[in-house]
Amino acid sequence: MALSDDLRDLYQQVILDHSKSPRNHGQLTCDCVHVHGDNPSCGDEIDVYVKFSDDGSIADIKFDGQGCAISQASASMMTVKVKGSSRTKVNTLMQDFRSTVMGEGSIQDEDALGELQLLEGVQKFPQRVKCAMLGWRALEQAIQQAEEAKC
Amino acid sequence: MALSDDLRDLYQQVILDHSKSPRNHGQLTCDCVHVHGDNPSCGDEIDVYVKFSDDGSIADIKFDGQGCAISQASASMMTVKVKGSSRTKVNTLMQDFRSTVMGEGSIQDEDALGELQLLEGVQKFPQRVKCAMLGWRALEQAIQQAEEAKC
Amino acid sequence: MRIVVLGKTSPMIDLSHLRADFPILHQQVHGEPLVYFDNAASSQKPRAVIQELTRYYEQDNANVHRGLHELSNRATDTFEAARKKVARFIGAANTHEVIFTRGTTESINLVANVWANQYLKAGDVILYTGMEHHSNLVPWQLAAKRSGAVVKHIPVLDDGTLDLSLLDSLLTEQVKIFTCVHVSNSLGTINPVRELCAKARALGITTLVDGAQAVGHLPVNVQEIGCDFYAFSGHKMCAPTGIGGLWGRAEKLAAMQPWHGGGEMIEVVTLETSSYKAAPARFEAGTPDIAGVIGLGAAVDYLEKVGIDTIHQHGRELTAYALQCMAELPGIHILGPQSERGALVAFHLACAHPHDLVEFANTHGLALRGGHHCTQPLMKRFKVPGTSRASFYFYNTTAEVDRMMDILHRAVKFFS
């Protein structure tokens, strides 16, 4: 019984490591935007807490919740990448990451993706795209909320 | 193209003749029981008018309506047979006729059936049993009504 | 043998080679070759569709949407691919506008329950026509009873078309929904649904078209028709029994409450209350007829290969031919318009009740339908106890019409 290559790609060591020991795990309390996201059909849930700087960059971010290895690892890797990044950088990252897991569209800044590129194995498992995107969708909403609050 | 034997049995000359020139066709007006019967699924309709004697025998009977050759012929032949018959005779006739067209049960008085036996071809066409029975069901109801009226 | 001359110059479309695709057609009934002229009741299925069912059950069968395993993924992909095919086939703007149902009847009932329960109130008018199938009458009568709305209808003229002179007086502000059959299964009439829906929509009236006899028979484009809902049955267009669809305009569906509750249509369920997915999932509770949907997809593929314009043209020509032949029959009363009509001819012979005629035909291998064809009000309207109906599909031929004529002539002799 050989473990399929596709599966090895999906669950690379780094990904499993992130899912077992998620970075930036927990909650932020004061002065932050909190978004709850879920994939009801699979029961994955996530809570993302974002603290924005005055210039809109991400000062701090934490998450918790429950879900499959893909959703947890993706969220963990996301927090590492976006912490301290400017709004513009986060937007590019978000688009590039979506392109990576969907396997469509162009990548603007491959270097910036870094470790996140490891999640391109998700392409072969279309049902898991929404797992990989769960944390990102929550972040996207947090940014929107922050912007609306400013208006 | 040979006309099938079954079909010839179903539409014997006598039957076609009754359907084209129905006997006792029309309405009775005074002092009679009138029952409307139908087979909604095929659109057959019949109106049976029965005048009962004091002893319950059938003094006069007429019918009209519209429907297939089988329902019309069967009703026509029925009126010929039952006119002037006692309640008991009519009941036996009714049971024997049902047995004839259903092809099940025993016949008590084959001779009494006479021409009605020609309708035994219906056995081979189970969907047409309700056509053959339409007039008889109406007569049955008329008898019931007459009895209830007496109580 | 009758010689086929149609319009004198152009020869008729010949699709008889396609008969090889339909195993059922090649059988004897009562010792004579089957002539299947009951297509308006249900069409036959090409081998491609039957084999697709077998393929599905032998290779891919699994429940859809909920699985992460190979069979379930395959089943889900083929299932959703079929939805795309159907959406394209009827010209939907959006795949999500196609809801799978058991057929036209369920589709209409969905609207007559969900939409009607939300929007109809006492005194509102439901407008249908005098030539609707029972499936487009009874659901509205039930909806009227629940809501206190009233039903009205556009009468049918002697030539089998709608009395459009009454349209302006009937299509009033009180009308909340207008529903109309696209092609009448009893008259053959092709209604001007595009014009009717345009008029209704201009008045803010919701519209539904019963396309049971149209999809797969003539080109249908729901966007061009401009209706809000369009209902159809797979079994009348080469697909398996038990599957059909409702197309609904996205914004109408978006505002509609669920109907059936259950698996697949929900987002979050607690023991007290639940939230629901958007259409089409919202209206597809429970395990769907997976093989049926996949078979419907295969039917669409098949029909597209034959070509819907070809099918339509063939139907017109064969019907014109049949009409021309049948006019000769003594005592015949042909219902419906003389010219432009769907591929069917319902008629009444003075000498024989439809049931006798159909029985006679059957013993010669000819499958006609006799009765009210689920349009009792039309039978009353035309003062017939029922009619006999010959309905054609693209695999039928002029030779078969000739055989029908022989049989009908014999029947006239027999019953006169």
Next chain:
Amino acid sequence: MRIVVLGKTSPMIDLSHLRADFPILHQQVHGEPLVYFDNAASSQKPRAVIQELTRYYEQDNANVHRGLHELSNRATDTFEAARKKVARFIGAANTHEVIFTRGTTESINLVANVWANQYLKAGDVILYTGMEHHSNLVPWQLAAKRSGAVVKHIPVLDDGTLDLSLLDSLLTEQVKIFTCVHVSNSLGTINPVRELCAKARALGITTLVDGAQAVGHLPVNVQEIGCDFYAFSGHKMCAPTGIGGLWGRAEKLAAMQPWHGGGEMIEVVTLETSSYKAAPARFEAGTPDIAGVIGLGAAVDYLEKVGIDTIHQHGRELTAYALQCMAELPGIHILGPQSERGALVAFHLACAHPHDLVEFANTHGLALRGGHHCTQPLMKRFKVPGTSRASFYFYNTTAEVDRMMDILHRAVKFFS
């Protein structure tokens, strides 16, 4: 190879020869032989059923009930014969008590619409259990919303059985309908439906049993159970997708109004109003899934040939074996009762989310299901994000359970 010792003395029932009847089982998935353990979602179909569909479409296909021609007569006869078979299979007193639907979900919705709309009023209580499938929760929540009735539930104990100590306080006079799953698709629990229905009926409470996981898996006799309604799905018992049934006690059905309106359920239709046939026709508007019904009949034939007692016994033995093997897995949490249960095991591994586990299994050819199994409230109740589920049918073998165990052990290593 594991050695099969069950109860030490009696050897396990071996039905592996029946695998030859199921074409789908003999395939490789991702290079390994398919192990199909997703039977609770949908069963596979024996060749006898698949071939019956083909036979029907190639020889008899026509619309039922309305025709007088040969194909229609044959289709109608086979269709109604299937109703008889189903009635006998579930122990109905009367063939007319069997209504064909798309499946369990539609069956329950029929009752939760027709019966509930007639009899439920504000303040009434609908009692279900904490282990119901969404299909037996959402329809009642919707019915409660329409009527003003309230929903209550019998809670589930830690061992996966119902907390019957609360029964007397819950089963009060306010309860108008009690509904309960026969065999839980998430826990495997076999509920004492007979005792529950007896209690409810003694109080004049109408009862419905969700038999989706029971019919075709263990002997079911609706008269012995004593319920008023019993719902089931064909696709979980070797029949085609898209067909199932509702059994209803004759006197209940007789008092019920129509639901869907349309062809076949009517007697007389005018343009203003209509009258309706009795059950089952009353509840089968429109063209039914003819092939589906006939396929269901063939499935019943097949299951009866195998023997429902044999199937039941095999399921118990295979499940006992699986439970015994799975107990060894580190960090495993098995839901549901330890002993008497349906042929399925839902579990959670501490090291792996169900979706990861099922994905892993799939790449080794093993079809498990992961998620909430349409029982979200149960997942909350047992504080799991979802479970992985292995569900068996009579064509599954201990060798397949052994292969599952190998794969699960590897998964534990991989994800730990």
